[in-house]
Amino acid sequence: MTRDPEKRRSVPPELGAYLADLVHRTRDVCGPRLVSVLASGSVALGDYRHGRSDVDVTVVVEPDVPPETLRELARELAHPRLPCPAAGLELVVYDADFANRPSGAAGYLLNLNTGPLLPERADHDAAGTPAFWFVIDRSITHRNALTLWGRPAHQVIAEPDPAALFAALRACVREHTDGEGHLADNRVLNGCRALVYCRTGRWTPKRAAGRRIAATDPDFRPLIEAALHSFELPRPAAAALPAAEVRAFLSRVREQVDRAADATGAAP
Numbered sequence: 233m234t235r236d237p238e239k240r241r242s243v244p245p246e247l248g249a250y251l252a253d254l255v256h257r258t259r260d261v262c263g264p265r266l267v268s269v270l271a272s273g274s275v276a277l278g279d280y281r282h283g284r285s286d287v288d289v290t291v292v293v294e295p296d297v298p299p300e301t302l303r304e305l306a307r308e309l310a311h312p313r314l315p316c317p318a319a320g321l322e323l324v325v326y327d328a329d330f331a332n333r334p335s336g337a338a339g340y341l342l343n344l345n346t347g348p349l350l351p352e353r354a355d356h357d358a359a360g361t362p363a364f365w366f367v368i369d370r371s372i373t374h375r376n377a378l379t380l381w382g383r384p385a386h387q388v389i390a391e392p393d394p395a396a397l398f399a400a401l402r403a404c405v406r407e408h409t410d411g412e413g414h415l416a417d418n419r420v421l422n423g424c425r426a427l428v429y430c431r432t433g434r435w436t437p438k439r440a441a442g443r444r445i446a447a448t449d450p451d452f453r454p455l456i457e458a459a460l461h462s463f464e465l466p467r468p469a470a471a472a473l474p475a476a477e478v479r480a481f482l483s484r485v486r487e488q489v490d491r492a493a494d495a496t497g498a499a500p
Contacts (some may be wrong), residue, residue, distance in 0.1 A: 243271065244280045250317050251423035254309060255381045258291060261305045265327050266404030267292040268382035270389070272373040280318075283466045286350065287318045289380075290373050292388045292420060293341070299356065302342045306354040308478040311346045319467055320347030324366065330371075331389050336396030338363040346421035349467055364403035367392050371433045401426050405489060409482040416473035419470060423485040430492035439463060452481045 243251055255269050273288025275282040275332050280287075291305075302325060308314065309323060325342035338358040345353040355361070392400070405426060410421040417465035421438035424445040428436045436444070439460060446456040455477045463472035 241276065241278050243378065243380075244276065244282065245276065246282045246317055247280070247461060250314075251287070251289075251380055253314060256288065257308045257314065257382065258305065261301060261308055262291075262293055265294040265297045265301070266382065266455065267294060268385070268388050269380040270373055270377040270385050272369060272377045272385075273322070274361050274437065275366070276372065276376040276378050277435065277437040279439055281463070282317075283319065284463065285318060286320045286322050286347070287316070288369065289321065289323040289340075290369070290377065290385070290389065291323065291325040292328050292331050292382070293325060295329045297327065297341070297416050297479075302356060303354075304361055306342060306344050309344060309346065309484055310352070311348065317348035318347060320345060320350030322350070324369070326389075329446060330390060334390045334393045334396065334397060335391060336363060336367055338357075338366045338367060342450070351475060362403065362407075364400035364407070366401035367396055371397055380459075394493075398489065398496070401429070402486065405482055405486045409486070411478065413476070415467070415470045416451055416471055416475075416478055417459040417462035419478055420473065420481060421463060424456060425481050426485055427488055430488055449484075452484070 251271065258269055259266055268291070270290040271288070272290050273310060274285040275287060304433070309321065311321065323342065323344040324340045326340055330339045338361040340358045341356065343355040344355065345351065370389055373385050374389045374391045376480070379385065385457045405423065408414060408422055420444045424441040425436055425438050427445050428434070428441040442456050442460045453471065458471065458473055465471070
């Protein structure tokens with residue numbers, strides 16, 4: 233798949249000092265076992281919204297990194313020890329051997345969530361963790377990540393194979409259809425992003441995906457436009473959207489994901 237040149241994107245100014253400090257601390261803790269520090273998510277896709285977006289960071293380390301090093305890294309990067317200016321930091325650490333193989337597993341060494349609007353989490357055991365977020369994030373990272381330090385993403389993060397990726401998209405849509413723990417606008421716009429991926433094979437920023445689907449799917453245009461309006465607001469001010477309409481839209485998304493998976497030969 234085509235990757236956008238990194239020179240077209242840059243770190244948002246609101247995050248520059250923070251990410252520089254994050255890289256500095258990560259290098260200090262991991263030392264020569266550090267391979268790469270990569271910015272993914274909305275930063276990589278050029279759609280970071282200050283006050284709304286999380287900061288997604290992927291760290292790749294050598295396989296022999298000691299568990300205590302990972303625990304120290306979680307402590308050093310936790311908010312407010314390292315004050316996060318965004319809604320939150322979602323940082324995932326992989327060992328280089330795992331990251332360089334296509335996989336449908338979660339596979340992380342550390343899954344750190346921290347920040348002013350995120351529940352604190354520092355998980356070192358990927359066993360039993362739903363894998364779909366990590367599979368989708370690795371695909372986005374492989375194709376689009378900004379290199380903050382070390383080797384570029386396409387050299388260290390493997391693209392998941394189509395079967396694993398479509399399984400992850402299906403699971404993501406099911407999660408958003410249930411809706412528990414997710415803002416309604418984010419559920420709708422993630423659904424739009426899944427549709428655009430199925431139609432184009434490319435990862436698109438959520439707002440751009442929403443505008444594209446609103447222009448082509450008139451049945452759900454009012455819902456998507458309401459989600460886009462809500463997404464411009466700070467996270468605590470996000471609007472409530474009609475629950476039945478959100479579920480109906482996501483059911484439509486799932487049907488189209490299934491058809492795209494069948495067309496590519498990716499088994500359910």
